[in-house]
Amino acid sequence: MSTEKLPTRSENFSEWYNQVILRAEMADYSPVRGTMVVRPYGWTLWENIKDALDRRFKETGHVNAAFPLFIPMSFLEKEKEHVEGFSPELAVVTIGGGEKLEEPLVVRPTSETIIGYMYSKWIKSYRDLPVLINQWANVVRWEMRTRLFLRTMEFYWQEGHTAHATEAEAREETLRMLDVYTDFAINEAAVPVIPGRKSETEKFAGAVESYTIEAMMGDTRALQSGTSHFLGQNFAKAFDIQYLDTSNTLQYCWTTSWGLSTRFIGAIIMTHGDDQGLVMPPRLAPLQVVIVPIYRSDEERAKVMPVADQVFQALKGFRVKLDDRTEVTPGFKFNDWELRGVPLRIEIGPRDVEKGVVTAARRDIPGKAGKTALPIEGLAAQVDELLKTIQSALLERATAFRDAHISEPADYDGLKEAVKDGWVYVWWCGSKECEAKIKEDTRATTRCIPMNQPGGTGRCIHCGGEAHEKVYIARAY
């Protein structure tokens, strides 16, 4: 651990973000420009995210599979908007086994095309539908400006790809998975996202409609944290995904796709982190509890360590670590685990041992206010309670912060001022021109048209024209 002080978030949010990731050993830069190494502490967080999502995918009837990394260039070209959207970002394999390839292979930036091709082979009849497949995979997009987790050349994600007999079913699936993401973000990551529809400009290349969950980071900027796309029959027509319906007529399928990536780790860091470092939501935390024994002499050590071991055994049902390093002080350990965002620290000193208690210190409430003495008797149940309390407190705090930074300005000048340090929620006529002008003037973009609309009509914040929907606008990552 570096001994230099971490930059504070108000000083330099961006540098705080980079430093906290590097110092907490979440990830590191790799020698290949724009790619990262996800270190064990970061990867364990991703594994926990995976488990929480995968469980939900399986509960909603999905199964996992694996499709190839390489996609023939010609596949991407079959869907016009898709290739336009992705071609500037492609990594291309031109040599294989020492020879120049006849057709270059694209390293998948997303897999609608190759999966569409396979679905056209597998789907024959209405009996084969719906097809509900997900894959956990790495994808590559050649990004110019990269940031650890937020935007890297290679990233890890899941991509769900489903095919349905009817438009209604496909639309239902699109929204079901948006709900799954929302539920995951709020209830597992304590990230109070706002679900909604993307504007035409912001939607996925090839989609009819894109939905998103948008999260507010600690600097008030927005982060698109997961997306679900209704693809209509665009890919079905490009790849001939057809089925015989009950009256033996050939029909095109309706497809969807949806994805959430390691970018979400960035969302967790920037939603909950503070000037001491990371703050991990207990349900996803790589480590939920760390035990730090405190002693100043061999005699005290002999008293404290057996109790620390006993507590460690009692807490085996949690993701727990006993920090028994002897070469560093308890103070060093406190800072170290605070930096890493472990939700609960259990301190055990000689006086605790005498009283039959431990001192529990909450990561989300610094200093004395976050400390409680807990009897060792029945400790596991109390720790469980405390972790739940921390989980709720994080969600409440993030929700309060979000709501305090969303405003509804009365006019365009108000918008320009408000997006400097928050989101605005405003009526918008829906025109690309107004959207583009707002972006040009403020660098803020439409984030989403939320599912819950006030109803009625209003006046567009930019042009004053009639508006039927309200939209969130913010500067975004």
Add this chain to the structure above:
Amino acid sequence: MSTEKLPTRSENFSEWYNQVILRAEMADYSPVRGTMVVRPYGWTLWENIKDALDRRFKETGHVNAAFPLFIPMSFLEKEKEHVEGFSPELAVVTIGGGEKLEEPLVVRPTSETIIGYMYSKWIKSYRDLPVLINQWANVVRWEMRTRLFLRTMEFYWQEGHTAHATEAEAREETLRMLDVYTDFAINEAAVPVIPGRKSETEKFAGAVESYTIEAMMGDTRALQSGTSHFLGQNFAKAFDIQYLDTSNTLQYCWTTSWGLSTRFIGAIIMTHGDDQGLVMPPRLAPLQVVIVPIYRSDEERAKVMPVADQVFQALKGFRVKLDDRTEVTPGFKFNDWELRGVPLRIEIGPRDVEKGVVTAARRDIPGKAGKTALPIEGLAAQVDELLKTIQSALLERATAFRDAHISEPADYDGLKEAVKDGWVYVWWCGSKECEAKIKEDTRATTRCIPMNQPGGTGRCIHCGGEAHEKVYIARAY
């Protein structure tokens, strides 16, 4: 499911293998030459393999991480044997974001080099050691002749990479992971592998010593099913992985690597499969139990289905499916699930219902001999027992088959005859010349020098020279 008959294993083992994979929907060919799509049924098997291995890795102190897919070409060149071994098999990215790259990027065929580079950054002192990291990843090797699961251009695996302070520790780790693989293969997959050391010719490019688990397939050919490498200081020197020891002297680390891939799925298929299709070992089976209701009238259906549902609920602790399709007959379902290798089928007909029993049919024992009536009362415990019995029976059968096909010929002519339909276990002088000549004469290769040696010396089966070790020789995949 295709209605054509599956080729038998004795007719055409290779075609049986391909057909069983395609028909059971384990995998499919992809449009990119040499790559495959792993379909949900196959991927679920892989997920179960992953869980069983990952648990063992974590129990032995390892953690997971993720290293980049792309490796600078110059990295591979740093270890001479390594680049010689892998350069004919590389896929190379030469274009990124529309521009020609200054330095081409190799799609990882394995990750010793990039991980070595990162370890040299992370490891400073003896306190940082050992580093025990594993990753679950896709890798690419440009293979000319590919076979589903056995040899595909892209495959999925885990690769462990560890760094240690001493040679002894690194050697211990290499053998520990060989033990983990052996234990996994035997106790989870019921594949009775033989662990041993690879010959100089057969070892990993860049290793000092390679260890392997070798399995005998149903056609008696050998399959290398997992490998563990002691890398000495080769990669530590190539990548400057150094640490300060307790007396503050700079030392090179000792490293290991070990991997097991989706190839192991091929081992399971070819060890246990029969002329009806797959036979899945219960501990890894994607589906452990399938329930098939049997009725000929609506009246019978009304009697049977509630019991089938009740049984399904009672067996929820297993990976269980109730096959309630109405468009196909029970006979069709029997064949379908036999093809897919589900270890246990539960049939429920009107007469079963009257007697308060179900009929359990074991996949590993075809026909009446494998059927038992089980009381519905306390069914879960009986199913659990039966699955354990099937698991043991598969291991016993495979072990008996293996042992019946290993011989110890007295002379070289005997060897030439024996390797046509089995393995031989013979004294070998260790010379590359003898090894090469045996391969040339018989297409059989040294598979492994097993850990358990008889001791003493013998005469080389080929040259008659003094031999200190016995070796398994066989035709291999």
